[in-house]
Amino acid sequence: MNLPPANPESAVAAWHDALAGSDQLAGDSAAWLISQLARRDLFFGNRPLCTTLRPRFLSPGQQRFLWDRCRTLLGALSVAFEAAMAEPAIFAQFRAEAWESELIHADPGHGHPHPLGRIDAFFNPTGSSFWLTEFNGETPAGQAYSDELAEIFMTMPVMRSFLQNHRVFPLRSRHGVMHALLTAAGPNGRSGGAPVIAIVDWREVPTQSEFRLFREYFATYGLRCLIVDPDELEYGGGRLAAGGVPIDVVYKRVLLTELIGRHGMQHPLVLATREGAVTMVNGFRAKLLHKKASLAVLSDERNARLFDTETLAGISAHVPWTRVVEARKTEWRGEDV
Numbered sequence: 001m002n003l004p005p006a007n008p009e010s011a012v013a014a015w016h017d018a019l020a021g022s023d024q025l026a027g028d029s030a031a032w033l034i035s036q037l038a039r040r041d042l043f044f045g046n047r048p049l050c051t052t053l054r055p056r057f058l059s060p061g062q063q064r065f066l067w068d069r070c071r072t073l074l075g076a077l078s079v080a081f082e083a084a085m086a087e088p089a090i091f092a093q094f095r096a097e098a099w100e101s102e103l104i105h106a107d108p109g110h111g112h113p114h115p116l117g118r119i120d121a122f123f124n125p126t127g128s129s130f131w132l133t134e135f136n137g138e139t140p141a142g143q144a145y146s147d148e149l150a151e152i153f154m155t156m157p158v159m160r161s162f163l164q165n166h167r168v169f170p171l172r173s174r175h176g177v178m179h180a181l182l183t184a185a186g187p188n189g190r191s192g193g194a195p196v197i198a199i200v201d202w203r204e205v206p207t208q209s210e211f212r213l214f215r216e217y218f219a220t221y222g223l224r225c226l227i228v229d230p231d232e233l234e235y236g237g238g239r240l241a242a243g244g245v246p247i248d249v250v251y252k253r254v255l256l257t258e259l260i261g262r263h264g265m266q267h268p269l270v271l272a273t274r275e276g277a278v279t280m281v282n283g284f285r286a287k288l289l290h291k292k293a294s295l296a297v298l299s300d301e302r303n304a305r306l307f308d309t310e311t312l313a314g315i316s317a318h319v320p321w322t323r324v325v326e327a328r329k330t331e332w333r334g335e336d337v
Contacts, residue, residue: 008057011166015054018158028157029053036152040213042145045206049145055153063171069130070119072314076307077135077289080297081113083306084288090303095293095324099260103284108276113285115180116140121318132319138282138290139253143173144213174217177251184279185249190239195248197225198240200233200269202254211253230254235268240278250280256287295322301331 019026030053036042042049058066084091096104107113118140121130150170153159159168185195197218199211208227215225228242239246250269259267272278288294297303299319304312321332329336 008059008062011057012054014165015057015158015162018161019053025158025161026053032156033152036155040148040152041209042148042152043206043209047206050149050152053156053158055150057168058171066123066130069314069318072311073119073132073135073318074117076298076311076315077137077294078113079306079311080294080303081285081289083303084297090297090306091288093293093297093300093303093324094288094291096288096291099265100256100287102265103256103270103274104288106274107284108274111184113137114282114289115184116177116282117286117289118142130318132295134292135289135294137286139255141207141210141253143177144210144217147172147174148213174214177214178218178221178223181249181251181281184281186279190246190248194223196245197223197249197251198228198242198247199225199251200228200230200254201252202258203229205253207253214251230259230263230267230269233268233272235272235277238275238277240268240272247278250278252280252282256284292322293324295319296324298322 019029033050033053034048037048037050080090084094091101114137118136120133120136122133123130147170150172154168154170162168181197182195185197199214201207201211211227215227218225226242226245226247228247232242233247234241240250241247250273252269259269269278269280273280273283298315299322307315323330331337
């Protein structure tokens with residue numbers, strides 16, 4: 001079968017034409033979306049996760065472009081983190097609160113500071129550039145939701161006709177979360193056997209449905225997963241537990257700001273993590289790069305010495321000029337201001 005070259009704009013037009021050309025096909029596709037959202041519990045609180053009949057299409061070239069540029073930005077963030085941990089003056093640029101600084105420096109440091117991360121950006125429709133809005137390095141979410149939506153669209157009635165003239169491949173990410181958790185925890189739990197995972201967040205958050213999706217996904221690989229409210233955690237005898245079940249690795253979805261704000265520094269999760277009794281992903285160190293001031297650290301001319309030429313070009317192209325408001329001189333488009 002001869003297929004046309006990958007072109008997102010023509011793919012979008014073909015998708016729209018298929019829906020517009022058949023009321024039956026459009027109606028069946030809408031009904032499929034609604035029924036699958038309900039069957040898979042894809043709601044953010046009470047709001048349906050998706051209300052549009054079209055997925056986001058990327059060409060292979062656009063995908064490679066995004067991977068390449070995101071790799072550069074992630075490398076820049078890692079360099080900035082290492083510099084901050086080595087130089088107090090750079091650490092101060094992140095404007096960490098006193099309790100944040102204490103936890104960041106107390107983190108036992110299991111591997112990478114942010115095994116999970118999500119770059120949020122505005123992507124140019126032409127596929128030629130994007131602008132970073134934030135690096136979600138503390139509790140990046142949405143991987144299970146995204147995978148489930150991909151499955152819905154891949155089995156939607158309109159997709160069956162679309163595939164006659166196009167090749168479509170879903171970009172899955174749930175396996176990456178599992179890989180990060182198992183890499184951090186090691187192949188065996190502290191009691192032997194497969195590690196026990198706990199997804200920790202408040203019971204009232206609207207993302208509980210995604211936690212259940214992750215629990216089901218982990219179970220298909222023989223992994224036990226608990227969904228735990230921070231108030232249900234107990235720490236004693238060198239083990240973190242919930243309902244009497246020892247926990248090996250915490251998939252932390254609760255924000256540290258909320259956890260410390262409600263319970264302070266003596267919460268069982270904080271104590272167990274600080275003492276190395278449990279592995280937490282992401283750990284305390286991820287809080288540093290999660291702060292919005294990280295964009296200022298990357299784009300500030302004072303820190304240009306930290307990065308190579310390629311990385312500086314990537315920062316210039318994709319990180320908006322950002323500064324923390326303070327009394328100082330800086331550069332704006334090559335001029336001192």
